[in-house]
Amino acid sequence: MDTNFSPIATEARAMRTSLRARRKWGCIDGTIGKPEEESSKMEDWWTVQSMLVSWILNTVEPNLRSTISYMENARDLWDDIKERFSVVNGPRIQQLKSELAGCKQGAVSMVTYYGKMKKQQRWATKLQGFHYEIFYKHGRDNRVVDALSRCESAESILVSLSSPVPTVLTQLAQYYATTEGKQLVEKLLKFST
Template sequence: MNITSSATEHSVTEKSMTSPYYLHPSDNTSQMQPPILLNGENYERWSKLMLNSLRAKRKIGFLDGSIPQPSRDSVDAEKWDMVNSMIIGWIYSSIEPRLRSSVSLVQNAKLMWGSLKRRFSVSDGTRDHQLRSDLVACKQEGQTVEHYFGHLKVLWDDLADFDAGFECCCRTSTCAAMIKYEQHREKIRVHQFLMGLDSTRFGTSRSNLLSRVDDLNLDMVYSQIVQEERHLNATRSKEEQSPPVGLSAAVSTPTAAAVRVNNKNMKCTHCGKSGHEVASCFQLHGYPDCWVDNNKGKARGGGRGHGFDNSNRGRGRGSGFRANTMQVADTSNVTSPGVPNFTLEQ
């Protein structure tokens, strides 16, 4: 007895859930929103998404009139009013806020749906021409391949709604005529996709794919272009991470003996003179090139120091310094073999 009662309850519950009058407890007027909102220029795509959502809830009959409003004394009158009001709320919430104030809130979902169609839908011929123009003008222009292809796919789908294309007399999609027509349309889409790619990045790949377009379909071409994009991005990322190559000039580092600070309180334990320490004694570590013994008028060298010819000595107060010069050939027009685009002089 309990089993029979449970089965009966389950049958009644399942039947009520499949009824077009059924509303889930969680349903509310702002619950159902399609992926895009109606903005006045995307009616065709918005309407398809809305119809798909309403079809999933078995509510299409309220828009096409197949579920008419019952008489006021009917047992379904209240149910119809509830569902009708819910659909009106769903439609209203799927419109962009800036347009909602201009949409009339009528008491019938079918009338509201028809009003939106007359207001935002354009004629088939005008829309067909607009979509074909948009396809010609659609270019990648720095977008990712995925984003560019998605834009093309939306245009192709919208165009297919207006252009039913070829239909065979047998009305099947497996006949030879329909297969040939689909292959022709696929080839057109492949050309449109490839010709809109950025030439600077995909010029070579596009030429290679166009040369064998008869053997490829749209999915195969898209996959190869995406792989090429990933390869280019990976290569660019490695180049950005590589350290910059610069030119460096070797400079000599002065020895400890070449740089010393005269301090009268210091006394060298090697030469016995004051003013420096043994760590910077020229006699022990060598005289720098700029050192001149003013008392004797010549350079003194000792240990590891380097003397120079007295004839090269300057006059006056600057006689203690000289320039080390070397005669070199003119290399302003000679290209360096080790560093391209730079001369030896540079």
């Protein structure tokens, strides 16, 4: 199955990899054929088919699942899904790419907005490890911030003005100095030996 340029290429590759890992891809590509009707292997073959049909249907979006014809043979089901969803609509894909490229958040392009958002997420992650309080200071009284807001690179000045001090180790040391903390350490030492 050539799915390199198909809209379902990623899902198809993932399913193919999963089925190969379970040695079941041959049921889809036809290298493992259906045994004779009277064969002792027929019941096992139907068991595998039922399992494969179930796996394939469970990977399909629930709202699309009801539109797919029920088939008991995994290869027929795979071919039906491939035929329905592998249709490439070049003009629509180009239209979506153009819309995405022109997408804006307010007056800022999405690329710029996303970059700022990632930067804010990094700072939020860095600040999560610290205990800090934010106090409102009226504009006239807050001369440092007022001066920094006029700088070209306020970020570098902010970093040099602030020095966050982690308090976790101090809090742990204080806790372990208490009777309760000492008892906990003793229990842990007994438990580990």
